[in-house]
Structure formats: structure tokens, C-alpha cells
Amino acid sequence: MRPGFRAALGLVSPACLWLLAFFLIPLGLVLRLSFFGFSPTSGIVPALELGNYWKIFADEYYLGIFVRTVRISLLVTFLTLALGYPEAYYLTRIRGRAKALVLVAVLSPLIVSAITRTFGWFILLAPNGLVNSAILGLGLADGPVRLIYSETGIVIGLTHVLVPFMVLSIYASLQRRNPALVSAAQTLGAGPVRAFLEITLPLSLPGIVAGSVVVFTLSMSAFVTPAILGGTRVRVVAYLIYEEFLLSLNWPFGAALALLLVLITMVVVVAYNRWLERGRWAEVFR
Amino acid sequence: MPPEGQALTSTVSADVPASAGMFRRQRLTPLGSFNVLFIGFLLAPVVVVVLVAFTPEGWLKIPTTSFSLRWFRAIGEHPEFISAFRNSLGIAVGASILATAIGTLAALGIVRYRFPGREVVSSFLLSPLMVPTVVSGVALLYFFSRIGLASTLAGVIVAHVVVTMPYVIRTVGASLAGFDRSLELAAMTLGANRLQTFWHVTLPLSLPGMTAGAVFAFIVSFDELTVTLFVTGPKLVTLPIRIYNHITYITDPLVAAVSALLVFLTIGVVLILERLVGLDRLLGTQ
Amino acid sequence: MAKLELDRLTKRFDGILAVDGVSLAIEEGEFVSLLGPSGCGKSTTLGMVAGLLAPDAGSIRIGGRDITRQPGHRRNIGMVFQHYALFPHMTVAQNVAFGLRMRKIPKTDIATRVRRALELVRLPHAAERHPRQLSGGEQQRIAVARALVIEPAILLLDEPLSNLDARLREEMRIELREIQRRVGITTVFVTHDQAEALAMSDRVAVMNRGRIMQVGPPATIYDRPANEFVSSFIGQTNRIEGDVVGAEAGYVTLRVASGTCLRGVAGGEEPKGRVAALIRPEKITLAGEAPAGRNSLRGRVQDSVFLGTVIYYIVSTDGGRFTVLAQNTGAAPRAAGTDVTLSWEPAHTLLVAPAAME
Numbered sequence: 046m047r048p049g050f051r052a053a054l055g056l057v058s059p060a061c062l063w064l065l066a067f068f069l070i071p072l073g074l075v076l077r078l079s080f081f082g083f084s085p086t087s088g089i090v091p092a093l094e095l096g097n098y099w100k101i102f103a104d105e106y107y108l109g110i111f112v113r114t115v116r117i118s119l120l121v122t123f124l125t126l127a128l129g130y131p132e133a134y135y136l137t138r139i140r141g142r143a144k145a146l147v148l149v150a151v152l153s154p155l156i157v158s159a160i161t162r163t164f165g166w167f168i169l170l171a172p173n174g175l176v177n178s179a180i181l182g183l184g185l186a187d188g189p190v191r192l193i194y195s196e197t198g199i200v201i202g203l204t205h206v207l208v209p210f211m212v213l214s215i216y217a218s219l220q221r222r223n224p225a226l227v228s229a230a231q232t233l234g235a236g237p238v239r240a241f242l243e244i245t246l247p248l249s250l251p252g253i254v255a256g257s258v259v260v261f262t263l264s265m266s267a268f269v270t271p272a273i274l275g276g277t278r279v280r281v282v283a284y285l286i287y288e289e290f291l292l293s294l295n296w297p298f299g300a301a302l303a304l305l306l307v308l309i310t311m312v313v314v315v316a317y318n319r320w321l322e323r324g325r326w327a328e329v330f331r
Numbered sequence: 332m333p334p335e336g337q338a339l340t341s342t343v344s345a346d347v348p349a350s351a352g353m354f355r356r357q358r359l360t361p362l363g364s365f366n367v368l369f370i371g372f373l374l375a376p377v378v379v380v381v382l383v384a385f386t387p388e389g390w391l392k393i394p395t396t397s398f399s400l401r402w403f404r405a406i407g408e409h410p411e412f413i414s415a416f417r418n419s420l421g422i423a424v425g426a427s428i429l430a431t432a433i434g435t436l437a438a439l440g441i442v443r444y445r446f447p448g449r450e451v452v453s454s455f456l457l458s459p460l461m462v463p464t465v466v467s468g469v470a471l472l473y474f475f476s477r478i479g480l481a482s483t484l485a486g487v488i489v490a491h492v493v494v495t496m497p498y499v500i501r502t503v504g505a506s507l508a509g510f511d512r513s514l515e516l517a518a519m520t521l522g523a524n525r526l527q528t529f530w531h532v533t534l535p536l537s538l539p540g541m542t543a544g545a546v547f548a549f550i551v552s553f554d555e556l557t558v559t560l561f562v563t564g565p566k567l568v569t570l571p572i573r574i575y576n577h578i579t580y581i582t583d584p585l586v587a588a589v590s591a592l593l594v595f596l597t598i599g600v601v602l603i604l605e606r607l608v609g610l611d612r613l614l615g616t617q
Numbered sequence: 618m619a620k621l622e623l624d625r626l627t628k629r630f631d632g633i634l635a636v637d638g639v640s641l642a643i644e645e646g647e648f649v650s651l652l653g654p655s656g657c658g659k660s661t662t663l664g665m666v667a668g669l670l671a672p673d674a675g676s677i678r679i680g681g682r683d684i685t686r687q688p689g690h691r692r693n694i695g696m697v698f699q700h701y702a703l704f705p706h707m708t709v710a711q712n713v714a715f716g717l718r719m720r721k722i723p724k725t726d727i728a729t730r731v732r733r734a735l736e737l738v739r740l741p742h743a744a745e746r747h748p749r750q751l752s753g754g755e756q757q758r759i760a761v762a763r764a765l766v767i768e769p770a771i772l773l774l775d776e777p778l779s780n781l782d783a784r785l786r787e788e789m790r791i792e793l794r795e796i797q798r799r800v801g802i803t804t805v806f807v808t809h810d811q812a813e814a815l816a817m818s819d820r821v822a823v824m825n826r827g828r829i830m831q832v833g834p835p836a837t838i839y840d841r842p843a844n845e846f847v848s849s850f851i852g853q854t855n856r857i858e859g860d861v862v863g864a865e866a867g868y869v870t871l872r873v874a875s876g877t878c879l880r881g882v883a884g885g886e887e888p889k890g891r892v893a894a895l896i897r898p899e900k901i902t903l904a905g906e907a908p909a910g911r912n913s914l915r916g917r918v919q920d921s922v923f924l925g926t927v928i929y930y931i932v933s934t935d936g937g938r939f940t941v942l943a944q945n946t947g948a949a950p951r952a953a954g955t956d957v958t959l960s961w962e963p964a965h966t967l968l969v970a971p972a973a974m975e
Contacts, residue, residue, distance in 0.1 A: 266466070290472065
């Protein structure tokens, strides 16, 4: 074994061992747990059955929650893209102090805990909060619109929490582009809009994809924001898992829910990547 | 002299000049206005929470005419918040020290040595970021319950290390990426052995990245809610959990005051981060 | 194909004058190089012609029409960039077709014209490949094809050969010039490489600090530089200062520090007082004695470098260090330490006002 290899091994082993013991093994145990049974009287029944999974697919209630979570996540991904792209583009057009300031402003929400930010939305979206006052004031509705304890509230809250990730991802991608390409397009007759659509946008696709994957995954697994803005009235999968584990104490079922959450998220992400790698813009990713 | 290459690649743009300084041109373009609105959207919830903390009322209202420190003083009457703060602090300190120690070693191993399986190890060490925090929490709860670590301080710290270590590795890794190996070689040709080189050259140069990583880990641990909900017990309530419970059962500005204090604290801590490493490096945009 | 006129073009960046009142008229079908050190304003000037930068003052006319206010994407120009700027996410054919698509040319015509353009640059089989699969030289040719397929009035090239290795550069030089002649398009070529400029151009415009120092055919630029900058930027020059002591029969006599008198011709205005005499190294011969009528200077050989076709001598004289390029006639090079007499024609001695070098 080369000395460099030995040193490297020594350096990474504490971390690897730690994660092996306190991450990989627990996850493996949960996977096994999801196949166990449960009875309200005797607790966990070590067995190997698919009962938990059947329960999820057979019951509209649980399926509905999964569907809702996916729906929310897709919406949030779309919204963060729609809001994040122009902002990332703006960042590439400014320089110096202005740019530093805007970057700090975009990043600062990440530093404040998600609870505080979501609480802020809780206040803003309350029936007597600012947003409703604005809506009523503008005459857009007759009575206060239900924003907290609703899917809309969760979407707004999650969009807010996750949009900085999208901005960063797209910004990094735009930064790497070659400015001469847009100049070349111009000399060939492409106006600013055409140049953007034909050159800048396709070349920023890696950033869009990376950002979308991050936002979608985080959105699917989000707990804090949906818990505060949706609570028990609008449940998402993460909240369901919390309830099963800490309230109903049906750990095997909770484990099945957890595994399914991971599975669905992975499937969507892989499908997304696969679709793009074969698609029209495949060249952009090489 | 303006660099020749740059002259040609800036396109004729309607808004900002190629020169620095946002205070030069007064014109606000559509993109510029969007930026202002976007930043407003990002900062709104945090600003709202901080404002509500100063309200003299007993309910969640944004103070317009009179401001009061009533709710800040009220914190003193709620010792459970203060003890929760102490708990969070202790846990965060413990977890960040541990995570920084083993995370830095791992980052050193990954960034500076080329060994077979390097990519796999790197992905493995960063994998907790990919798994939903709910799932990690659930897995740890199940695992701890079988080895007797559930609801213990040790258990919580272990869990926090799992959660924060990837951030340390990413941050330290990014800062080490620019590490100049020739400095170590120079030290060795001047007569330092491996240990001395490590102590006098490698470690000091890694210090900014390590500190940034430690601060990052601290913030993540301090704000951590989801995993902690599962692994903690009634005697070990952290501040985020206390806040979360308060929001879901009682809604008064007390929580806003606590959150406002946290915001001020976090801002102070981040300024340290920025001074040490610089934002561009952290984001990987450099 | 059209005539290009630049009239007092000016451009400032942050208050620094990058292009200072540049005026130039380029005839139809002419190949003109903008040559100069980096920062001299040549790329900026090109950028203004391309419409990528807006001039602060001055005007640009193509074929008589004033296009100064016209946005870049509406001008009928083709441009080749230093790093080719081929669109990486499109195939070669799509790259070349881009300009035609922007002009809404019908699809069938596009296919034909793209094919012809690729044949022009001798890369007809590259159509379905992507730029990253091509070598530097091939990418360069595709960039040229892309610029020419739209049949522009003017072709602009911004240091297109700088990224190629030496041999490829020479090959591309010839090929580019051939293509240009065949198509007959008015061309502006920006470079910092004087050999390139001299080899390819009908005329060369030497620029420094935003101004044109001299415009003319390569031979004129080389043999009759108008000022010290041009003389020192192009090729090598020997320089010796002296005071004017007289003039007769078209020649001006100057006396140098050691007392020797040299005769020369005026480069710009009438030389008076202190002047600098500029002599090209290849115009000097090394001999034992100086023939009559020529300028001469005694010196000692310091070093000689064998360069294959020529031998490069460094000779120290009491007028300073002189470099001499002697043809390799097969005779052995003079050894270091040999006393020699440098001599050259007065007609090859250019007298200009001494300029501050930088």
C-alpha cells in the first residue's frame, strides 16, 4: 500500500466509521423495520411482510398525502425556477459592490433558521396578516383568503425557503458561460432576446437541472415549513412519518412511509436526469 | 488600460455600465425592479418576525405606532426558553467541535490524496445531505432505542454530528481546493519532517476553512429541528423544539422575540464567517 | 462587399480613453490589419465596428451608409472571435446555419449554403459533429465558415490565430488569405503579431494607446516607419541619437556622441536639433573597411547567434549596442572579440524625433 494511500485511509476513516455506524446501519435497520408488523398491544412484531406497503397503496388517504407532497414539490420547483432564474441572471449583469450586496441579500435567508422564516410567513399569511389585508384592500376577494393551514401557504413558504438554492445553482452555471458566445450570436444577427433563448438559456440548463433536483428533493422531505403552515390540516409525508413514529408509535408503518418517500424522490430525480441526458440538449451536459 | 479581451465581450446593454458601482446610473430597468421585489420577498418574513417582537400587544401584530420591549423582557419569565437555549448551545458546541475534527481530517484525505474509491468515499460522506432529515431522524431513533442512546445527550450530539459533518467536509474541501502543495514541499526541503510540516504549514493554512466549517456546523446544529425531534427526550429540549412547540400550541409574540434575538446572533456569527473565507469560495462560484 | 469608413471613433472606459479619434478608410475587398501591443485599442475599435460596443463619438459607414446607431445584430458583418466562440450545444452544421436562421432564410437554401460554406473551408464532413470534437484549427475554419455563410459586407477577425501553434498558424494564415481573396470580402484583421500582419495584409494600421500611428502597405510600414513607435514595434531597429549639423542633396547629416558623422533621410517632418537615427539590422554589413559613401561605425563583435538562414550578431560600438543580421552565405561567423566596421546606406537611415519609449 502506497504511503499516500495509507495516510488518506487514516484521514477519512473516522468520518467513514462514524457514518457507517450512525447513518448507514440505522438506515438499513429502518429498511428492515418497514417489513415488520405492528399491533397496538404488543408493539413491533418482527416478521417479514409487505403489510405496511399494501396499507399505503390501498388507502386513498395515504396515497392522497403522497400525491399532495409530490404536487407541492413540483409547484415549488417550478416557482423557484420562475423566480430564481431572473434573479440569477440579474446577478450576472451587475458587478462590484452592488453584486456583493445582492449576493448577501439572497443568501441571508439561509442563515436564519427555517422555523423563524416560516413563522414569519405564518404571521404574514394569517387571516389578519399583511397579505390578506392587501388582498382585501385591492378588492381581490370578499373575505380573508385561507392561506395558512392550506396548500397555498405551504407552497409559498417552501418557495421562499428554497429559492436561494435555485438562484445559486443557476448563477454558478451562468457564471461559467463564455461571454463571447453571446457576442458571436449578436454578430450573426440574433437580437438580445433571441440570443438569450438560443444561447444563454440552453447553456444554463445544467444549473437549472441541478437547482431543480435540490429544490424538489428538499421540498419532498420538508418537515418544518409544512408542519407550521399546514399542521394537521394539510399533511405532507414528512409530517405523517412524524405522527406515526412519535404519536401513533407504529414504527414499522412509519418506516415504510419513510422508505417510500426516499424511493419516490429518487425515482423522480433519476427519471428527470435520464430524460435530459437523452434529450435535445444532451450536448450541454458533456 | 481596459483589458482588450474584456472590451469585446461586453454586449451593448441597456442597463448597467461595464464599470463597478451601482450608484452610478439611476435608471431602474425591469430586471432591476424585479430584483428589488425579489429581495423584498426574501427578507419580508424575517423582517416581520423582528418587527413583531417589538409589539406592545399580546397578539401577533406588526407594531406601527408604539414599540415595546415587553416581549423581550417576557423571555426572562420563561425559564424553559433559557434552559432550551443552554441546551442548544451545549449541543451545538459539542457537535461542531466533533464534526469539524473528523470532517476536516476527512476533507484533507479526500482533497489531497488520489486513492481508489475516492469518489465513492466522497459521495458517501456527503450522503446525509441527500436523505430527508425525517428519515435520518427516524433511523436514528430506531437505532438508538435498540442501543440505549435514545433521549440522551450523547445521542443528540451523535445525531447532530451526522447531520453537520457533510457541511464541514464541503466547506473545508472547498477551501482546501486552492491549497498550494508546493508550500509543504518547500517546508520539507527546508528540513521539516511530516509532523512538523503538518503542524506548521498544513494546519494553519487549513484554519480559515476549518473555522468556516465549524461556524457552519454550529449554525446548522443550533437551528436543527427535525432530527432532534426524534432523538431527544422531554428532559433535553432544544431551542428550536421549544420554539416549534410554542408556535403550534400558543401563538404570541414571545416566540417572535426569541427568534429576533436569534436573528441578531446569527448575523453576528456570519460576519465572522465572511471575514475568514469570503463568500465566493464558499459558494463554489470562484 | 463594401467600403468601410471609420471617422474619429472614440471610446472611453471609466474615463480612460481606449480609442482616441481613430479614422480609417478601407476599400472594397481590401485586407487591412490593426496591429499593436495589447491595450492599444485595436479590439475595442473592432468591437465598435461589430456593434458590440457603442462609440462615445465618431461614426462608422459601410458602403456609404452611416451605421453608427445601428444595433449589432442588425449590421451586415461577419466576425471571427479569438477563441472561435462556436456554440458548444449545437452541431457544426447548426453553428454555421445560425446566422442564416436569424435572417429567416428558407430551410432548403440554408442546407445548400451551409454545405457550400463547409466546402469553402474544406470541412464538408464535419457537419454533424460537435465543436468539442474538432481540433483548434478545424474550429477556426468552422468559425470562418459561419461568418462568411451569411455573405456579410465586412469580415472582422479578432486575433483568430493566437490560439494555434506556430505551424498551424502559418498554414491558416495562407488559407485565410486565400479564402478572403476568393470571396473578395472587405476584411479587418486584429493582431498583435507583426509577422502575421505584414504577411497577410494589403495595408497595416499600427496602433498605440488608442491612436493610429501609421497606415500603409507592409513594405512602407517596414522600410519607412513614420515614427519611432512604428519602427520599434515592427521588426528590430538599431537606434543612435545625434545632433543635426547640416543638410544637402536630400540627406541630413548628424553628429553622434563619439564625433562620427552619419547621413540619413528624414522620416517625418524636417529633423532639427536632436534626432534618433533608426537602422534595420539586415541593412548593415560587417566588413573590415567601410566603402565610401556609406555610413560607418567601428565596433567589436560581442556575440553571434546562428539562426539557420541568418546569423544574428551583437556588436558593441561607441554608439551603443547594434544588432546585425547577416545572410548565411556559408562563411564562418565572425568570432566574438573581432573588430569590425559596420556600414550601411544613408538611404536606409531613418531620422525621427526622439520619442519617449513606452
